[in-house]
Amino acid sequence: MAKDTEITKLQGDGNYGAWELRARVAARSAGLLETILGVDQAPTTGPNSKLYKAWKNRRDAATELIVKRMEDSTLTHVRGYEEDPAGLWAHLASLYADSGVGAAVRLLREFAAVKYRGGVDDMAKVMGRIRSIADELERNHED
Known part of the structure; x- marks a missing residue:
């Protein structure tokens, strides 16, 4: 795994495509790709269950994985997504992805x-x- 200083950070439109691929690969490697894509939904077992706590840990790890790979200047655009990695991922795509x-x-x-x-x-x-x-x-x- 790359050290934090070696991680390519999202700077905006200019490097989104390469950044997105690197972040996607890192998420897959960490077992968090389903979480950032929104496939990993919260279990209905309640906040005190082991399943819910494991899901919450995955959610928090996925958010950290994304935010760690962003320049400070891009962080201002994602306030409010601290507990929603799938929403954060989709929001970044809507801001920076070519389509x-x-x-x-x-x-x-x-x-x-x-x-x-x-x-x-x-x-x-x-x-x-x-x-x-x-x-x-x-x-x-x-x-």
Whole structure:
């Protein structure tokens, strides 16, 4: 796991796409992806149950995972989401994510600029970039 000083922090529009991917991977690795995506709902067993306390711990850890990866200047936009990591995640996407036709055109241009220059390592980078563009197009289409 990366040290806090090595974590890329959300600065705004300029780095949201890369930041979102890194945060998503970190959340999956920590077992918190379902929590930030809103799939992990509060149990109905009551606030004193073990299930509820475990859910609350996941919720708090997911919020911390996201907030730790944000510059101070971006934190001002997320007040009120301290106990709602899924709402925080969606709010950040609404603020910074590319969507619509403009994003699709940008991604098409990025795809057209992908070039294979030779070598095994370069092929892996090219395929990774193509996959990244495809994933971003899919998310854009879902929006």
